[in-house]
Amino acid sequence: MLVDKKMPYDAEKISEQIEDLGKAIAFAEGFGILGAVPTRAHNPGDLKLHGYPTTGEENISVFDSDNEGWHHLYDQLIRIKFSRSHVYNLSMTFTEFASHWTDTSQSSWLNNVIFKLTELDYVVNENTTLGEFFSSKKGE
Numbered sequence: 001m002l003v004d005k006k007m008p009y010d011a012e013k014i015s016e017q018i019e020d021l022g023k024a025i026a027f028a029e030g031f032g033i034l035g036a037v038p039t040r041a042h043n044p045g046d047l048k049l050h051g052y053p054t055t056g057e058e059n060i061s062v063f064d065s066d067n068e069g070w071h072h073l074y075d076q077l078i079r080i081k082f083s084r085s086h087v088y089n090l091s092m093t094f095t096e097f098a099s100h101w102t103d104t105s106q107s108s109w110l111n112n113v114i115f116k117l118t119e120l121d122y123v124v125n126e127n128t129t130l131g132e133f134f135s136s137k138k139g140e
Contacts, residue, residue, distance in 0.1 A: 038060065
């Protein structure tokens with residue numbers, strides 16, 4: 001996932017949906033699994049940012065800490081939610097979101113994101129749009 005660094009991270013804008021979508025993406029990327037590239041790179045979103053060292057076949061960015069990696073993931077999700085992304089828009093379905101976010105097994109990634117969000121009590125599927133997700137509440 002390629003992003004730019006123009007909009008500063010704003011901790012005030014981290015909603016429950018942003019935090020939970022971040023968790024779902026990290027789960028789908030394999031973050032937290034011992035030896036997995038996102039875990040070693042402190043990069044829960046498997047992000048590719050200019051100006052950072054890279055690792056793995058996909059050349060994902062390596063951050064100094066897990067906190068820094070979460071910071072960058074939340075920043076990207078905030079951009080999406082507030083229509084400041086140059087790649088994503090709120091009318092995209094989760095299927096379309098997956099096709100832009102990951103270069104590897106998109107259906108597996110999508111299924112893992114939806115599984116995790118469902119486990120976190122969201123009612124979502126592959127046709128749910130990002131706008132619908134960001135305006136939803138758990139259990140709806």
